[in-house]
Amino acid sequence: MMSIQPLLSLVGARHDEGMQTLWISAHPEPRSLNGSLRTAGIRALDELGYPYQQSDLYAMGWDPTVRATDYGAEGSRLDVSNASKRAYLADTLHADIRAEQAKLDWAELVVVQFPLWWYGMPAILKGWFDRVFVKGYAYGVRDPETGAVLRYGTGGLAGKRALAVVTIGAPAEALGPRGIHGEPEEVLFPLLHGTFWYTGMTPLCPMVVPNANRVSESDFAIHAKTLRERLRTAALDEPIGYRSAAGGDYDENLVLRPGIAAGERGLVLHRS
Amino acid sequence: MMSIQPLLSLVGARHDEGMQTLWISAHPEPRSLNGSLRTAGIRALDELGYPYQQSDLYAMGWDPTVRATDYGAEGSRLDVSNASKRAYLADTLHADIRAEQAKLDWAELVVVQFPLWWYGMPAILKGWFDRVFVKGYAYGVRDPETGAVLRYGTGGLAGKRALAVVTIGAPAEALGPRGIHGEPEEVLFPLLHGTFWYTGMTPLCPMVVPNANRVSESDFAIHAKTLRERLRTAALDEPIGYRSAAGGDYDENLVLRPGIAAGERGLVLHRS
Numbered sequence: 432m433m434s435i436q437p438l439l440s441l442v443g444a445r446h447d448e449g450m451q452t453l454w455i456s457a458h459p460e461p462r463s464l465n466g467s468l469r470t471a472g473i474r475a476l477d478e479l480g481y482p483y484q485q486s487d488l489y490a491m492g493w494d495p496t497v498r499a500t501d502y503g504a505e506g507s508r509l510d511v512s513n514a515s516k517r518a519y520l521a522d523t524l525h526a527d528i529r530a531e532q533a534k535l536d537w538a539e540l541v542v543v544q545f546p547l548w549w550y551g552m553p554a555i556l557k558g559w560f561d562r563v564f565v566k567g568y569a570y571g572v573r574d575p576e577t578g579a580v581l582r583y584g585t586g587g588l589a590g591k592r593a594l595a596v597v598t599i600g601a602p603a604e605a606l607g608p609r610g611i612h613g614e615p616e617e618v619l620f621p622l623l624h625g626t627f628w629y630t631g632m633t634p635l636c637p638m639v640v641p642n643a644n645r646v647s648e649s650d651f652a653i654h655a656k657t658l659r660e661r662l663r664t665a666a667l668d669e670p671i672g673y674r675s676a677a678g679g680d681y682d683e684n685l686v687l688r689p690g691i692a693a694g695e696r697g698l699v700l701h702r703s
Numbered sequence: 704m705m706s707i708q709p710l711l712s713l714v715g716a717r718h719d720e721g722m723q724t725l726w727i728s729a730h731p732e733p734r735s736l737n738g739s740l741r742t743a744g745i746r747a748l749d750e751l752g753y754p755y756q757q758s759d760l761y762a763m764g765w766d767p768t769v770r771a772t773d774y775g776a777e778g779s780r781l782d783v784s785n786a787s788k789r790a791y792l793a794d795t796l797h798a799d800i801r802a803e804q805a806k807l808d809w810a811e812l813v814v815v816q817f818p819l820w821w822y823g824m825p826a827i828l829k830g831w832f833d834r835v836f837v838k839g840y841a842y843g844v845r846d847p848e849t850g851a852v853l854r855y856g857t858g859g860l861a862g863k864r865a866l867a868v869v870t871i872g873a874p875a876e877a878l879g880p881r882g883i884h885g886e887p888e889e890v891l892f893p894l895l896h897g898t899f900w901y902t903g904m905t906p907l908c909p910m911v912v913p914n915a916n917r918v919s920e921s922d923f924a925i926h927a928k929t930l931r932e933r934l935r936t937a938a939l940d941e942p943i944g945y946r947s948a949a950g951g952d953y954d955e956n957l958v959l960r961p962g963i964a965a966g967e968r969g970l971v972l973h974r975s
Contacts, residue, residue, distance in 0.1 A: 459769060460780060550898065551824075555826070617889075684882075685882060699969055
């Protein structure tokens with residue numbers, strides 16, 4: 432801990448406590464690999480002296496489905512984004528959503544831990560983002576002076592760091608640069624770039640645990656140690672270097688300017 | 704219709720009826736753009752003479768959360784994939800799941816229609832895949848002779864074609880090859896490649912409706928016409944040309960062999 436104190440101050444953490452962490456997890460079985468990783472992670476936060484809050488979505492019985500009742504908008508034609516913004520501004524969002532936003536407001540580090548199902552988040556977790564990241568709060572936030580929409584590198588959740596911890600059934604080889612499943616950072620682009628970075632959070636490189644159905648006890652000990660290290664250094668780790676929407680690389684239509692990443696194609700274009 | 708009869712016979716549709724279509728949709732508001740597209744699509748199927756079934760997930764009150772009760776596995780340590788396979792083989796899956804599998808078994812064309820939320824499917828729809836695509840049915844199916852796992856180009860749902868119809872708030876420019884949001888076919892890789900193709904379905908190029916919050920009546924008429932045309936030609940449209948796992952391009956670890964797509968990188972590697 433001592434060695435990262437100067438950096439912690441840069442990200443707004445209190446020197447005596449470590450990064451304020453929100454741990455979001457999404458597995459139906461506490462005695463699973465994901466359950467064990469969560470336990471190991473929370474123990475590491477305890478040892479590191481990071482204050483934390485948790486959203487263990489299965490344990491909470493989290494409802495993942497966006498509905499008119501989230502916004503008190505029953506009975507009229509539902510426009511999800513505008514109804515959510517109105518309810519956010521009027522402080523009338525569903526209590527479940529306000530509770531999660533309060534945790535997020537407090538957090539400096541957001542850990543999102545899940546098993547990869549069909550190459551994405553389990554529905555219960557996807558619906559945490561669908562419901563909690565409402566307009567005016569996480570997106571559609573404007574610069575008060577210029578009126579510009581703030582996104583991709585700045586926005587409603589700017590200043591927070593985000594770490595995805597993902598178990599994947601496939602073996603490591605098939606998740607490599609030429610593996611059939613695609614590299615995790617590309618498959619997770621909707622979360623890392625389209626959600627974390629879009630809302631202004633700083634995405635760290637995800638921690639991936641491959642071969643999730645065949646993890647031995649000695650494998651697990653290594654993963655738990657890696658997880659502790661990732662948490663310990665989360666304030667100073669080099670993030671994924673996505674390009675900022677406002678950094679000059681994109682034109683007014685959010686298209687990369689000629690000459691930027693010339694000759695490249697695909698999602699890697701958006702890393703500087 | 705008449706002109707595509709020979710091709711319909713190739714995909715197993717009956718000559719006198721057109722492709723048997725399962726239309727899955729996921730929007731909370733019937734009077735939305737998505738609701739209107741669904742209505743237009745169903746009308747087109749009526750006109751084309753395609754028999755269809757629907758899974759309008761919000762209207763059905765679909766529960767998207769995977770639970771032990773899906774598999775009658777309450778009370779013991781839940782191993783999702785193996786519990787799902789056991790319940791599938793014993794025909795004891797939750798009735799909600801069996802009903803959706805019966806529709807899928809019948810379908811030759813699967814239409815998955817949704818608004819893009821946080822660069823992915825709404826949770827209610829993600830949870831349709833999470834719950835319905837169980838082991839032994841959609842994945843983890845083995846060749847009875849060789850014992851090889853069938854996936855990516857073959858598998859439990861082989862022979863079906865799949866069309867994603869996706870509304871996106873962003874304008875078309877920012878969804879182009881150098882647009883900040885990434886190209887829809889890359890952002891949707893988890894669905895198109897990791898789900899449709901993985902389970903053996905043939906993924907068609909998605910139909911994308913950009914600028915979803917600013918669609919005029921004349922824009923909508925164009926989209927409805929495009930949708931009808933996509934449905935009419937769904938049996939013969941050139942699919943996304945993903946590489947087959949068993950086609951010789953990948954080695955035994957499912958890594959692309961040297962020389963295949965040399966010099967390329969990223970998700971485009973997996974298109975031939």
